[in-house]
Amino acid sequence: MSFKKYSAVIAAALILIAGAGTQEVFSQVHGYEEYKVKAAFLYNFTKFIEWPADSFENADTPLTLCISGGNPFGDALDSLKDKTVGGRRLSIRIVSRPEATEGCHIVFSSDPDGKNLPAILNSLKNRRVLLVGEMTGFAEAGGIINFFIVDDKVRFEINVEAARRRGLGISSQLLKLARIVKEKN
Amino acid sequence: MGYKSAPPKSARLFIPVTAFFLLLHALVFGDNIVLADLTEMSIEELMNVTVYGASKFEQKTTEAPSSVSIITSEDIKKYGYRTLSDILKSQRSFYITYDRNYSYVGVRGFGRSGDYNGRVLILIDGHRTNDNVYDQGFIGTEFPLDVDLIEKIEIVRGPGSALYGSNAFFAVINVITRKAGTTEWMEASVDAGALETYKGRLSFVHEFNDGTGVLLSGSIMDSEGRSRLFFSEFDDPSTNDGIAENADYDRNHGFFLKLSRSGFTLEGLYASREKGIPTASFETDFNDSRNMTVDERGYAYLRYERQLGDNSQIMGRLFYDVYDYDGTYMYGGVTNKDLGKGTWWGGETLYSVRPLDKHKLSLGAEYQVNSKQDQKYDDQDPLTADLDDRRDSRRLAVYLQDEFAVTESLIFNAGLRHDNYYRFESTNPRLALIYSPFDGTVFKAIYGQAFRIPNSYELYYEEATTQKSNEDLGPETIRTHEIIWEQSLGKNFNMTVDAFHYTISDLIHQHSDPEDDLLVFMNSNDIETDGVELEIGGNLGDRAEGRVSYTYQNAKEAEERTRPVNSPRHLAKLNLTAPVLDENLIAGLEAQYTSKRETLAGDQTDAFIVSNLTILGRNLARGLELSGSIYNIFDKRYHDPSGDEYVQDFIEQDGRAFRLKITYVF
Numbered sequence: 147m148s149f150k151k152y153s154a155v156i157a158a159a160l161i162l163i164a165g166a167g168t169q170e171v172f173s174q175v176h177g178y179e180e181y182k183v184k185a186a187f188l189y190n191f192t193k194f195i196e197w198p199a200d201s202f203e204n205a206d207t208p209l210t211l212c213i214s215g216g217n218p219f220g221d222a223l224d225s226l227k228d229k230t231v232g233g234r235r236l237s238i239r240i241v242s243r244p245e246a247t248e249g250c251h252i253v254f255s256s257d258p259d260g261k262n263l264p265a266i267l268n269s270l271k272n273r274r275v276l277l278v279g280e281m282t283g284f285a286e287a288g289g290i291i292n293f294f295i296v297d298d299k300v301r302f303e304i305n306v307e308a309a310r311r312r313g314l315g316i317s318s319q320l321l322k323l324a325r326i327v328k329e330k331n
Numbered sequence: 332m333g334y335k336s337a338p339p340k341s342a343r344l345f346i347p348v349t350a351f352f353l354l355l356h357a358l359v360f361g362d363n364i365v366l367a368d369l370t371e372m373s374i375e376e377l378m379n380v381t382v383y384g385a386s387k388f389e390q391k392t393t394e395a396p397s398s399v400s401i402i403t404s405e406d407i408k409k410y411g412y413r414t415l416s417d418i419l420k421s422q423r424s425f426y427i428t429y430d431r432n433y434s435y436v437g438v439r440g441f442g443r444s445g446d447y448n449g450r451v452l453i454l455i456d457g458h459r460t461n462d463n464v465y466d467q468g469f470i471g472t473e474f475p476l477d478v479d480l481i482e483k484i485e486i487v488r489g490p491g492s493a494l495y496g497s498n499a500f501f502a503v504i505n506v507i508t509r510k511a512g513t514t515e516w517m518e519a520s521v522d523a524g525a526l527e528t529y530k531g532r533l534s535f536v537h538e539f540n541d542g543t544g545v546l547l548s549g550s551i552m553d554s555e556g557r558s559r560l561f562f563s564e565f566d567d568p569s570t571n572d573g574i575a576e577n578a579d580y581d582r583n584h585g586f587f588l589k590l591s592r593s594g595f596t597l598e599g600l601y602a603s604r605e606k607g608i609p610t611a612s613f614e615t616d617f618n619d620s621r622n623m624t625v626d627e628r629g630y631a632y633l634r635y636e637r638q639l640g641d642n643s644q645i646m647g648r649l650f651y652d653v654y655d656y657d658g659t660y661m662y663g664g665v666t667n668k669d670l671g672k673g674t675w676w677g678g679e680t681l682y683s684v685r686p687l688d689k690h691k692l693s694l695g696a697e698y699q700v701n702s703k704q705d706q707k708y709d710d711q712d713p714l715t716a717d718l719d720d721r722r723d724s725r726r727l728a729v730y731l732q733d734e735f736a737v738t739e740s741l742i743f744n745a746g747l748r749h750d751n752y753y754r755f756e757s758t759n760p761r762l763a764l765i766y767s768p769f770d771g772t773v774f775k776a777i778y779g780q781a782f783r784i785p786n787s788y789e790l791y792y793e794e795a796t797t798q799k800s801n802e803d804l805g806p807e808t809i810r811t812h813e814i815i816w817e818q819s820l821g822k823n824f825n826m827t828v829d830a831f832h833y834t835i836s837d838l839i840h841q842h843s844d845p846e847d848d849l850l851v852f853m854n855s856n857d858i859e860t861d862g863v864e865l866e867i868g869g870n871l872g873d874r875a876e877g878r879v880s881y882t883y884q885n886a887k888e889a890e891e892r893t894r895p896v897n898s899p900r901h902l903a904k905l906n907l908t909a910p911v912l913d914e915n916l917i918a919g920l921e922a923q924y925t926s927k928r929e930t931l932a933g934d935q936t937d938a939f940i941v942s943n944l945t946i947l948g949r950n951l952a953r954g955l956e957l958s959g960s961i962y963n964i965f966d967k968r969y970h971d972p973s974g975d976e977y978v979q980d981f982i983e984q985d986g987r988a989f990r991l992k993i994t995y996v997f
Contacts, residue, residue, distance in 0.1 A: 178369065183380050183382050186369035187374070190372075194374075226370065300380070322872075322874060
């Protein structure tokens with residue numbers, strides 16, 4: 147029966163291709179690295195978010211972006227190093243423990259299984275922090291902005307209520323582009 | 332049963348093809364490409380950037396070199412869509428024909444009256460829904476999934492046999508079901524509408540903390556339909572003056588289950604629909620409400636997906652399907668039973684890999700055993716079996732697709748699939764060049780070929796007085812050339828221009844044999860069609876969005892150069908949605924124009940415009956959503972051409988109708 151012959155051919159082809167696959171050579175041909183794009187989004191968000199004046203010590207206090215729960219960006223954050231936001235320097239901090247968020251204006255949580263979220267929420271109390279994540283249900287669970295990917299493109303959802311609670315203003319221009327989600331209490 | 336195994340020519344073909352693709356990889360150079368500075372882009376621009384990452388191997392359709400439309404669950408709510416057929420009506424180059432029994436989809440000027448939906452492949456979560464007896468993809472109330480459970484629908488136009496095999500002739504419609512969220516638990520929905528139509532749904536949907544996702548849902552619908560339908564063809568005292576009473580009923584119920592956990596998905600579905608036939612099709616007794624069809628469809632599959640390292644992914648799937656058709660046809664008060672039973676099972680595997688930096692390769696194989704493809708026709712009084720045809724068959728297919736980024740702006744996409752049905756064989760390629768000379772501009776040039784094998788009904792159906800079988804039927808083939816121009820217009824708008832030309836050869840077509848006056852299917856006609864689709868869509872600001880499209884499709888029967896039946900030359904669609912008064916109150920307006928269509932008797936149906944309006948109210952109270960819809964607002968009277976099985980040359984469609992729907996999320 148010809149099925150056996152097919153199987154042999156398929157198996158051979160799979161082995162050949164798997165062999166080629168180990169070369170792990172990647173370049174940015176079809177698109178951009180996901181985290182370079184997400185880094186650019188994070189930078190862009192700062193233009194549409196208004197922090198209350200009291201969230202900065204003085205006019206020279208930098209805007210601090212904290213990366214919590216592992217750093218998936220690698221060197222993708224380098225592109226943000228010399229940026230300024232509304233006259234403030236952008237400062238980037240990698241935080242090793244989820245609860246160490248003192249002084250952060252933005253907390254990005256890369257946390258696929260959501261285990262760190264309660265600790266982060268707990269440590270933030272009601273501080274004026276833009277909490278950004280990339281996990282299903284993140285915004286509904288109290289995060290403010292959550293990335294998701296549709297058709298290889300980055301999209302984001304916003305929990306408006308969570309932003310309001312933290313005293314952050316979000317421009318309608320940004321809301322227009324987002325999927326709005328409601329909180330689950 | 333008794334099919335001869337075809338020689339394994341396919342295996343011999345497969346090796347050089349594989350070698351060719353591997354050779355392509357060897358020719359790749361690792362250029363460094365300079366990319367634009369992302370941080371200088373606006374959010375809108377960033378949202379249009381394609382990304383890749385370790386988990387970016389979506390299944391099959393994503394980077395399909397085709398003209399693709401996406402419909403989301405939001406669209407379904409905002410436009411008050413009740414069925415898949417409602418959804419398809421709003422799409423460019425699609426039109427629907429309803430004979431008050433089933434709904435049929437026409438695409439790009441082809442929608443031959445009396446044919447089943449065998450030339451469009453309809454998938455649910457990648458699973459083929461077309462049955463193995465009639466090949467029919469359901470789209471009306473007979474579609475086995477509640478549209479409320481849809482997350483999105485990908486409509487891929489053009490021949491898709493290079494990936495999907497038979498039936499992917501004009502388009503592939505992949506319906507993707509909802510994902511469970513961590514924040515929701517239960518959802519209940521009820522609606523009531525015109526023609527005494529009531530529907531209810533209860534769903535349990537949740538993702539547990541350990542990552543187990545559950546979607547379990549049940550739906551039930553009951554519609555009386557038009558209680559009095561007038562058909563002038565039967566306007567005679569002996570046939571109730573042409574009025575069919577209480578014969579248009581439409582009832583369905585169904586269940587859906589999806590369980591997912593760490594790479595495994597178990598999905599199952601069962602649905603049954605009962606539809607009264609008010610039209611006296613197949614010369615049955617007029618105004619006898621016992622004339623009806625019952626269609627039951629079920630499947631279960633288990634899928635496993637796994638990431639292998641950073642740049643490859645493997646998927647395996649096992650499935651089991653059933654289809655049961657039970658038609659009751661009354662002749663002189665005597666019940667006749669027309670039955671179709673299909674069962675099939677099989678497996679498929681798909682391996683996706685980026686073996687070298689510029690290639691994305693997919694290699695797949697499918698095997699399916701059609702364990703039952705039976706048809707039966709019984710005259711109940713006295714009980715005589717006119718037809719008792721039992722069949723089974725198998726198919727085996729292998730396919731390969733490579734997406735090769737030749738330069739930064741040019742992608743070459745090549746796919747080839749070989750299908751072996753033991754009785755039939757077919758090899759179908761698709762080649763596409765995708766060129767993006769600058770940001771916001773994409774040109775695609777596509778050549779594709781697709782086939783459809785004759786189904787069991789066309790091959791074997793036989794009934795002494797009306798129809799005979801033809802076991803010599805072979806597959807029909809379509810060859811399509813297509814040029815697509817996708818252009819962003821400013822930040823908010825996109826335009827698509829799509830010019831296509833297709834030729835169908837050996838079309839499986841029903842004829843009346845002059846020698847014995849019996850209907851028989853033959854590989855006879857050729858069809859040639861030129862067409863253009865134009866669509867502009869985008870954001871109109873303030874959360875309003877919309878699209879407008881026009882399709883010109885000029886189909887010709889190749890020899891006579893005449894226009895085929897049910898082939899409108901012009902289609903136009905308009906869709907608009909915007910908040911009214913409040914952001915939680917959203918209006919969805921649509922209008923669809925269909926030009927006149929030829930009928931089988933050589934007449935023409937009138938051109939018409941149908942408009943629908945839905946108002947959706949959200950967060951009226953916590954978790955409460957309310958919507959009101961008016962379909963065919965202006966009560967436009969219009970007709971669809973009907974098939975050979977009708978005395979009527981065309982069949983009147985529904986006038987103005989309303990629906991009120993309440994959904995509550997617990």
